[in-house]
Amino acid sequence: MPEPIPRGRPRSEQSRRATLEATRELLHSVGYDRLTIEGIASAAGVSRQTVYRWWRAKSAIVAEAVLDGVIILPGAAAAGGSIAGILNAMGASLGSPENAGLVRALAAAAADDPAASEALYERMTGPTHAALARSIADGVARGALRPDIDPEVAADALIGAVLYRVLTRQDSPPGYGDDLAATVLGATPGTA
Amino acid sequence: MPEPIPRGRPRSEQSRRATLEATRELLHSVGYDRLTIEGIASAAGVSRQTVYRWWRAKSAIVAEAVLDGVIILPGAAAAGGSIAGILNAMGASLGSPENAGLVRALAAAAADDPAASEALYERMTGPTHAALARSIADGVARGALRPDIDPEVAADALIGAVLYRVLTRQDSPPGYGDDLAATVLGATPGTA
Amino acid sequence: MPEPIPRGRPRSEQSRRATLEATRELLHSVGYDRLTIEGIASAAGVSRQTVYRWWRAKSAIVAEAVLDGVIILPGAAAAGGSIAGILNAMGASLGSPENAGLVRALAAAAADDPAASEALYERMTGPTHAALARSIADGVARGALRPDIDPEVAADALIGAVLYRVLTRQDSPPGYGDDLAATVLGATPGTA
Amino acid sequence: MPEPIPRGRPRSEQSRRATLEATRELLHSVGYDRLTIEGIASAAGVSRQTVYRWWRAKSAIVAEAVLDGVIILPGAAAAGGSIAGILNAMGASLGSPENAGLVRALAAAAADDPAASEALYERMTGPTHAALARSIADGVARGALRPDIDPEVAADALIGAVLYRVLTRQDSPPGYGDDLAATVLGATPGTA
DNA sequence: TACTAAACGAGACGGTACGTCGGGTCTTTAG
DNA sequence: CTAAAGACCCGACGTACCGTCTCGTTTAGTA
Structure with missing residues (x-):
């Protein structure tokens, strides 16, 4: 109609x-x-x-x-698992030089086009960010995580750390996701 | 000779x-x-x-x-203060649309030239990263911060969070640096 | 059928x-x-x-x-009058910048399409050419014109002179048709 | 200077x-x-x-x-000979399909650029036109040609006739130059 | 005081890609 | 079966920069 x-x-x-x-x-x-x-x-x-x-x-x-999903979004698919699981999946996915290069390319694309920027980051990091924030809020509510954690900010920190290493071309060691979760959330992997 | x-x-x-x-x-x-x-x-x-x-x-x-320092590196100058001080300085510096745009431009420059990448990120985030890691290690050693914090990883997280918000064009609210420090380090600003 | x-x-x-x-x-x-x-x-x-x-x-x-006559053929309509009359009609018609431009356009069209060429020139100059040749042949037969005139060639010369001035963007002065007839045929206007 | x-x-x-x-x-x-x-x-x-x-x-x-003379101008070189000589040279030169096509191309070029038009026609037909007019004026002064001939108009007619046949893709027979001279000037070749 | 050598400006060169226009063709729905 | 709409591939348009290449000029240091 x-x-x-x-x-x-x-x-x-x-x-x-x-x-x-x-x-x-x-x-x-x-x-x-x-x-x-x-x-x-x-x-x-x-x-x-x-x-x-x-x-x-x-x-x-x-x-x-x-x-359109023609470019496979690394890590986004794992957005249902545990916090450390998500981080390790991101790390593993971005660990391949191919995907890391892709992410850098997208960062460049986003840098000079606000419209593309929103679309790209929302699709690439948005779902992961939301999943992380939800899991963290859950943990805080359940008392499994420190009460002074702001879930949104924590999600910024977790994703930002991974992104930072990709952009600066630093390989993340195998257990980086665990270390990151422990450092930021004060939690051992299985606990959250 | x-x-x-x-x-x-x-x-x-x-x-x-x-x-x-x-x-x-x-x-x-x-x-x-x-x-x-x-x-x-x-x-x-x-x-x-x-x-x-x-x-x-x-x-x-x-x-x-x-x-050559012709491009002023935001935040790098404040690399002597407290943790929250550094973060707030970074946030304030990157808060100006001009500097935020510059950072995005540099990210684009780094994305397609590994040589430039190292130079840029080392100069832009390296000093800040080192200063943060040092302060955090200090805090952990003094017992003022949780012992399960990895200073290097924590610095990744703190810088990454700020960078992430700049690249995705999200303004950071005034107290974002404090929130970030509290969330990642479990510390109120003055404490560290 | x-x-x-x-x-x-x-x-x-x-x-x-x-x-x-x-x-x-x-x-x-x-x-x-x-x-x-x-x-x-x-x-x-x-x-x-x-x-x-x-x-x-x-x-x-x-x-x-x-x-189809959608484009009005200058001079062709006057193809029944005297020689100088035809020439003056042509000159007057082609005197307008609009029609002169049209004729140049048609010359360009004819230049790269033999099929169009024949159609265009036959329609544009053919009837006029035939009318002129007929009148001249008449005059020669009647003894009013010099016997060494070839009617077809004379028609070429008369039309060609007008065309030449149009293509080279030279305006023809008011009495040009009379001058042309006198020069080519050795005849004063009313005589033929 | x-x-x-x-x-x-x-x-x-x-x-x-x-x-x-x-x-x-x-x-x-x-x-x-x-x-x-x-x-x-x-x-x-x-x-x-x-x-x-x-x-x-x-x-x-x-x-x-x-x-620049890179395109050889047919007939212009012969601008020193007798009237019929010039015409026959033009006819012969334009008799080759190659040169005839060139002339049609130049007519098209001139049709849509007034600036080019002047340059082209001046170079192509100008010298020949001037040479013809001069010879004809001579003949008139010497009494060898009819006194009612306007040299400029006669030159228009002679050149126009040849041009007309080229543009309408009519081959000019071998003796066409002689016929043309005789018709327009009332003169047998050798006489002028 | 020259001479040498390199950097400098100017600007032409062969290229690649831009974003647009138009040419012809094809494929759909509407009359 | 025609018309309209409009997408398709193709190729040329005129422009902007690319990276390279002469040039004449400038500015040092020798000689």
């Missing part, structure tokens, strides 16, 4: 998918800075005009690639 | 400074992505060739601008 | 006329070079596909616009 | 010549309409930017190609 009857040739879903997948490939291989619309179009077997018809900037393409 | 007696016209220190300062100006005004060598040269009143003679890429110019 | 019973929706005469009229408008306003099928379709309120269904190239549209 | 000391890398004469020569080649092979700056640059082995640096439009390139 607010449905405006579609006229003309319908948009090619195949072109859309090919574009987003090519974007992911190129983000992995050349990074955000050397990512070009020309390159995306040619790698996707799509005309440049078709790319411009649907996206306004390369940051928008990257954002949609993420929003 | 490792001194290769300088011949010919000496390098113009004025051109060098003008280039780095123009880089800072442009990073502020247009961001890293739209920063061009052409633009830097013309803003600095310097020929493009002179820029290319001394730097290999725009990320290298940005890196040197930081290394 | 050679009538192939028409099926389906009949061709829209309105679309056809609108296309040809838009072509004329645009030829006047922007010239042949900047004339585009896109522009014709949009000015005519017709879809691009409809234009392509009925014409193969923009030169063909221009040709049909002429053949 | 009006000499503005040249700075920077000097313009490459080779690039300039290559561009003009490629323009000539392409005018011959594809005509003015399908002539593209992209095509000129690539055929000349020159970058597109270099073409744009020195010429504002393709019509300007064509004009300079003519002004």
